[in-house]
Amino acid sequence: MSRSTHLKGVVLLGGVLLLVGCVEQNSGCIPVGGKITYKGQALSKGSVSFVPPSGQGQPAIGTIQSDGTYQMITPGRGPGVLPGQYNVAIQSSEGAVNLDRFAPQDLANTVPKGSPPGVSSGMRSLIPLRYTDVRQSGLSVTIPADAKGPLRFDFNLND
Numbered sequence: 001m002s003r004s005t006h007l008k009g010v011v012l013l014g015g016v017l018l019l020v021g022c023v024e025q026n027s028g029c030i031p032v033g034g035k036i037t038y039k040g041q042a043l044s045k046g047s048v049s050f051v052p053p054s055g056q057g058q059p060a061i062g063t064i065q066s067d068g069t070y071q072m073i074t075p076g077r078g079p080g081v082l083p084g085q086y087n088v089a090i091q092s093s094e095g096a097v098n099l100d101r102f103a104p105q106d107l108a109n110t111v112p113k114g115s116p117p118g119v120s121s122g123m124r125s126l127i128p129l130r131y132t133d134v135r136q137s138g139l140s141v142t143i144p145a146d147a148k149g150p151l152r153f154d155f156n157l158n159d
Contacts, residue, residue: 029080030143031150033071036090038127038157042068046092050141051134053087064092081143088139090155092126127157
């Protein structure tokens with residue numbers, strides 16, 4: 001390989017990396033995070049979902065860390081949340097069943113009838129079940145289109 005061809009390859013690779021960086025920076029997402037507590041104690045595991053109330057738009061998800069904090073990600077766009085209004089659902093459970101071990105026809109017997117989405121027979125919710133459903137949680141957030149910098153939303157859950 002000639003020195004000229006090698007240089008062109010390095011320049012091309014640098015341009016691709018720069019373009020990827022620009023796409024991520026211009027995703028339109030606003031950095032969002034916060035902390036989730038239940039009865040004053042930080043939740044140590046679970047997930048947070050931001051779902052547009054109309055069903056139109058793009059939801060965002062976050063994983064609850066051991067200290068109760070979370071950072072939101074919009075699938076297909078990267079870190080942060082697109083501007084708009086969202087209903088919020090929070091899930092935190094223990095004793096989860098690994099559903100990957102089951103064949104699809106067996107899953108019908110794994111989840112009890114009437115359970116909220118994501119709850120299986122081996123799971124026990126660590127928070128009241130109403131928080132697991134965006135239609136019943138009573139939690140919502142608004143991400144302003146003109147937001148500058150990270151936004152913080154803390155959720156203090158009670159019975």
